[in-house]
Structure formats: structure tokens, C-alpha cells
Amino acid sequence: MTSEDGPAGTDPVAADLRAAGARVRGGTPGDAIAGRVPRYVAAPADGAAAGALLAAAARHGLASVPRGNGTKADWGAPPLRCDLVVDTTDLTGIDHAAGDLVAAVGAGTPVADLAAVLAAAGQRLSADPVVAGSTVGGLVATGLSGPRRTLHGPLRDLTIGMTTVRADGTPASSGGRVVKNVAGYDLAKLHTGALGTLGLITSVTFRLHPLPAAVRAVSATAAAPATARAWRHAVAASTTAPTGVELDWPADGPLTLRVLLEGAEDGIEARAAEVAALLPGAATTAAPPPGWAALPGAPGATLLKAAVPPDAAADAAAGVRAAAAAAGTAADVRGSAAAGVLFAALPAGADGAAAAGAVDGARTAVAALGGSLTVPHAAPPLREHGVDLWGEVPGLALMRAIKDRFDPGRLLAPGRFAGGI
Amino acid sequence: MPDQLHALIPRLREICGDDGVVTDPMGRRTYASDGIPYHAADPGVVVLPTSTAQVAAVLRLCADNGVPFVPRGAGTGLSAGALPRTDGVLVVTSRMRRILEIDTANERAVVEPGVANLDITRAAAPHGYYYAPDPSSQQVCTVGGNIAENSGGAHCLKYGFTVHHVTGLVVVTPSGDTVRLGGKAAEAPGYDLIGAFVGSEGTLGIATEITVRLTRAPQKVSTVLAAFATMDAGGAAVSAIIGAGVLPAAVEMMDALSIEAAEAAVACGYPPGAGAVLIVELDGPTADVDAQFAEVTRMCREAGAFEVRTATDAAERARIWKGRKSAFAAVGRISPAYIVQDGVVPRTALPRVLRRIAELSAESGIRVANVFHAGDGNLHPLVLFDDTEPGAEERAAEVSGRILDLCIEAGGSITGEHGVGIDKACHMPAMFSADDLAAMDLFRRAFDPLGIANPEKLLPTPRLCGERPRVAKGAHPLVAEGRAELF
Structure with missing residues (x-):
């Protein structure tokens, strides 16, 4: 890492970025986004600084790509331009309203830190750690959901409010701090999975769930896909209310179907037995195996x-x-x-x-x-x-129209998303 | 009718057929209001299309001529989101009411927008499934309207809102283009347009085919009714239940005034002398429900419940819900006129906000009956007044507006399920900054660059926002006929 007095230290553009309230340094090959080395890396101190930073970047015509802990920095298509990496890791903070089962979280907060704080209060964000080391912003920007979506819905369903900064530095919030809320457009839905192409996510408010009192995992190996298909259907048609029904089929191993049950201690054995009866040869354990919710393959795959x-x-x-x-x-x-x-x-x-x-x-x-x-x-x-990352994208014309309105100068991760957005 | 609109009528007849176009004044007048009768305007012309192609042709005609259109389902909305334009086309989906598919293997139903919410559940029930969002008007309200409003219901505490149950939409955009978004798969590539479209109140186009998730009927449902001397005691029970990590399917509360109204209307037989009644419904695997049931009953008694009743079958459950479901219409028995409000506060702020509402009521001499979804802090205060008394209406409107202010001050929302429509568009700046609203407007314009899709709804406009909120009188006709229950 270069120091803050490095190549960017005397640069007038860097001075402008710094004046916005950000730590600024010159980019290095280690900062490259899918091969594009940025000229600057800037870490805004808070949401207001993030707005000022993007406004300054826009004045200088810099194309920005947001980055949290960088675990998925090269996802999507390589950005056509990447002048500035906006490092969100200073945008931390957890405002946990335990009695309301909600938390407002800075985008740079590591998901693991959030989990630890919530667990201390007997609660959790019911999204799975699909990629170890992610920040909240990175999790949301890539829109990843794991096994628990079966019961609690995908990540977007757990998001009840969001604050972003538009390409010109203007902040924009939607949703709020209550779960039930239909005031205004739910713009958080658009930003979830948008890879930072519509705005910089600075804060996300989630609904939370209590940690379950009891957990069981019921796993069975299927000899053929048709068996797994029948099992999935049998579990779905049962009334055992699983939290997850996960399929795991490594390249060199058998197909395993794994059912996660969570709930009251009193009923958990009976539910596990009911599921096990649907999956011949099933084994029941007190917890799913470590890493079961993670993405398949090695990092970088x-x-x-x-x-x-x-x-x-x-x-x-x-x-x-x-x-x-x-x-x-x-x-x-x-x-x-x-x-x-x-x-x-x-x-x-x-x-x-x-x-x-x-x-x-x-x-x-x-x-x-x-x-x-x-x-x-x-x-x-x-x-x-060369590869088409997206395939056919219905509604692409509408997506382009949204991008054109939110980021007419194409300054936010240009080219990273579907259809060259 | 403006000349420009008049000139379109032959074209609309070509598209929708003679019986699909309503131009006579009496016919048009029947569509003047939705669930809020005090917002009324006769539509310029009404069309009743029967297919996606017809909707697309109508919207393209509107776009080509710069004519505004307003979508409408059954007209049960409570934010005047379907208030017609006198200079525009009202597109009514009531003739698009086919259930196209019940696919239990994939837990999906595919329907047209005019299908009534409850009809999905009726079609899926023989297979052991149901459609989870259950707005109280579900016997008549349409799925298309639910999409527009992101409708909830008493059970959305556990099961979520409409947006959580939609996987596919065919949308006709305000330009008249037809786009198929998603389908039976849970995700689709690109931005989540379905997630952003649901709840857009008819301002982004019209959904003409809808794929929804079906939910497996639970193993067991148990319902508890607990009577308390005071609202504070009932509120303490709610806090204890949620704090213990129990997630009921529904948690509903009524205060003494709404209980009195319900007794007068339907003789629901709630425990006499109750200052608050709490209804808690639990569902899920039998063992879980039984364990939680014991816990909930104990916590209610510890919080001071002087009577606890339980229901384990459908008939007993219906008796418990009867008073709650009738409360809104019942208020007509104890007050000549009333305003129904819809606001949300963080659950922990409920006791404080309810006390402030009581103080507001005492200070103004305006009675307020509280019926609400306690589990998620969604208040539905009914502000009662005598419209023959000079000045009462204004004072009631003042109290109603102050209640929304309390919700915002507490960190809540101006609407939990009724939507913004035209009724609350002018309250949006109290909850969102000018920058927030500008971003929302950018999104809207991406779909509707001409500004013809349900104009003046959802976002505030300078023309609109000098007028003060207005007042309800009497029940909605569907409620009066007993065909619908509201909120």
C-alpha cells in the first residue's frame, strides 16, 4: 500500500478528492478491478464525505468503482473505465435497534462483525455468508443469497431501507427503519445486485430475526438427479417449514440434498424425523457442515x-x-x-x-x-x-433507461453490468 | 371531455370492442372513486381490455397522443391511487380475470391482473397451498391492484408483502411496449425490475400477467385472544412475545373504543370491560406451534391479561377474528363520520405513540379508535367526528395529520399498506428529502418519460400540495354490502 503522501499526494485532483473528506492515495496493481488499475483510491470517512467525493470525481470526469473488502471486486464485466476506486471500508457502524429487530449498517461494515453484534443480542441477519470476508455493501451490491432464502427470502427481502449516493454526489434514501412501509419507490431493490452501477451504497437497513433455539440438518445422498428432484418436491410438499433445502454436487462427489430445520427445541426432533422419513438413508446432525452455505469452488473460480x-x-x-x-x-x-x-x-x-x-x-x-x-x-x-456474462436480459431497454437517468455521464462502473450498462 | 380524448374513442372501440369502452356519463361516474369516496373525478373514458395486446394498444394510443391513463382493479384502494383523470383514460382490468395456471410442482400460480386475491387461494387450497398476502379486502381486491400497492395484510408480519411473492410479470409500459420480466424462476438477470415495479402504484405501467409464489398450508394454526385492562398492558405482552423470539403469523390489537364499535356492529362477544384486546395467531409445524402457544399464553397472563381464549379450529378462529375484521366498518355505528389513517412506528415506540394519540384526542375533543397490526407497528387509527358539527371535520383532519407526524417523528412511515396515491402525496416530503424524491422521480421517468402514467400519484406535485387532506363519510359501498372488509 502506498502512503497518503505517495504519487497522489501533490496531484490537484487528489487534493480535491481529499478535500471531500476522504483518505486518498494512488492506485496500485493490487487495486486493479478486473485488470484496470485506478489512478486513485479514496476512502470517504462517512456518508456525507462519500457524497462530496463522488461530486468531486464527477467534476473531474473520473469513473468510479466501489470496493469494500474486495472479495468480489472483479465480478461482472471489466469496467470500461476505472479512474477511482471508492474504498468503503471506513463507512462502518451498526445501529442495532434490538427491540425492533432492525439494524442500520454502514456499507463498509464486515458482515462477520455485524453477525457478532447481532448474535450478542440473540439475533441475526438471515442472509448466509456466501463469500467469507464480505462487507455489507459488497454483499448487497452483488445480491447474493444462500440457503436460508427458503424461509426468510433472498437478501433483497431482508433489506428495508438504503442510502446511496448518485453519480453526481447527490444522496438518496428510500425505504426506512420499519419493516412495513410502502411509501415511495423501493429503490433498494434496484441497487441490490447492481454491482454499483446505479449508485454507491453507503448504508443499508435490514430486518432481523431471532436466533433459532434449535437446529438440525438432515442430509441424504441421491443416486440420480431424478431422486433429488423427487426429494425436493416431497420436502416442499411437507409441512416441516425448512429454513433451507440445499443441493450440493461437487464435480468429483455424489449429489447431496441437505435440509436445514430451525425452531423450538421441543419440536425439532419430530420435524427432523419427518424430513428424514422423506429422504431414504438420511443422516441427521445438530448442525450443517461448516461452509455448506458458501459458494462452490475455490476462491477465484x-x-x-x-x-x-x-x-x-x-x-x-x-x-x-x-x-x-x-x-x-x-x-x-x-x-x-x-x-x-x-x-x-x-x-x-x-x-x-x-x-x-x-x-x-x-x-x-x-x-x-x-x-x-x-x-x-x-x-x-x-x-x-470472451464470454457473454448475462445471456438474454428481458427488460434491458428499461434497465438502460434507468442507468441513463441515474448516471447520464456513465461514471459509475461503466460497462460492468448487463448490456454494457 | 377534451376534444383530443374524444377523437380517440373510435380507436379505443376498435381495440377493446364496443362493449369494452364506457363513454356515457352515468357509466363513467361509477368509476369516479376507489375506496376513498372523498376523492372523486369522472374519468374521461373507461376501457375494459381483455388481453395484454389490448392493454398495449390502449397505452400506445395514449402515448402517441400524450393522453394520461390511470389503471384500476376492483377499486378497493385506500389512497385514491385509482382516482381517474377527467382528461384521461381509465384502464380497468376487471375483464382480465383468468387463472392461467396452478403449478404446485413449482409452487406457482399464473394469473391475469383482474383475478381476486382470494381466488388464487381458492384454486390452490385443494392442493394444500395458498397465496399468502391477505389484505382484508381479499375477497374482491385484485392481484393487479395488490401488485400496484404492494399489499400486505394481517399475516404479512411473518409472510411478507406482495413483493415477496411475485416472481414474474408481463408489464405493458407507459410507451405501450410489452415486457416479460421473470417467470417461475425466483430470479432473473439484470436489475430487479419486478421488485421495483411492485408497489409502484400504477405509475410505471400495467401488469397484465402475474406469476406468484404459492405457500404450503401450515401443519397447525392456533389463535389466542387475550383481554387486558389497559393498552399499556396489552403492549407489554406484545413486547414480551416478540422479545422472546416468537414470530407469530399475526399480532393484532384493538382498544376500548374499537371493541365497543365491534360489539355494537357484530356482537363479537369479546371479554366485557377490556381496555385492550390482543389477537395472536401462530402457525407452523405442530410441535413449534404448541410450544409457542404455551409461551404466548403465559406471557399474556404475566402482562396482566384477565381472560385468555384460544381457538384451534376454523370456526373458533373465525369467532375470534370476527370483531377484529369488522372493526373498521363497525365504527360507523358509533360515529357519523370518520377518517381512517395508516401509519407505521417502530414496534418499541408503540406505547409512547399510542399515549400521544390519546393526548391528542383529549386535547382536541376528537375521539380516536385504535385498531392495529401490533406486531409490525402498523397503526390504523380511526378519527371519529360528527360532520354536522361546524369545525369538527377540520379538527379531525388536523388530528389525523398530527398522527402521521407522530409516526414520522418516531422513525416510522406515513403508510404501511394503503399506499401514497393522491391522498398522501403531499406527506411524502415529511418523510423523504428533496434529493430522495428527486431520485424516485428519475426512476419514474425512466419508465414514463411523458408523465402520462397515473400522474400526480405517489410523488408530490406543486399543483396538488396546497390542498388539505379530506375526510371519509360512511363505509365504502363494498363494505356496506358486506362484500369486503377493509385494512
């Missing part, structure tokens, strides 16, 4: 996301694996069978042409099941080979 009608989840997993194998690579598949949203990882070092072939084949298989396939992260060989 190419990541595919398939969303299909839930009944097609097992078939989609099989289709993606077959496509990868046919293209000469291999896919680890894991995700929510209950929701029909699965992730597949291709090795980071996989040949670019092979990975591109796997994406094409997987997309065809998933489309045939009534779903869509995107590539949230492409490892360098695939990126260099």
Missing part, C-alpha cells in the same frame, strides 16, 4: 448462477455439470434447491475456450428448463477468451 423453476433444480444441476464435462472442464454445483437458484464453479485455471463452451452449454440446458444463466464472475482465462 469462475462462477455461474442458474435460476430455474424450483422443480427443475436437480435437472439444472445435472445439465450444468454435463455441459462442463462436455466442454472439457468440470463444475462443482451448490445452491438452493428449494428456490431453484444454483451456483456452479469452474476451476479458475480452466482453459478459456473450455469454460466458454461450458457456459454456452449450461445456458442452453438451463433455458430449456425455463430458467436463465448468468456468469457473476469470470476467471481471467475465460474473461480474456
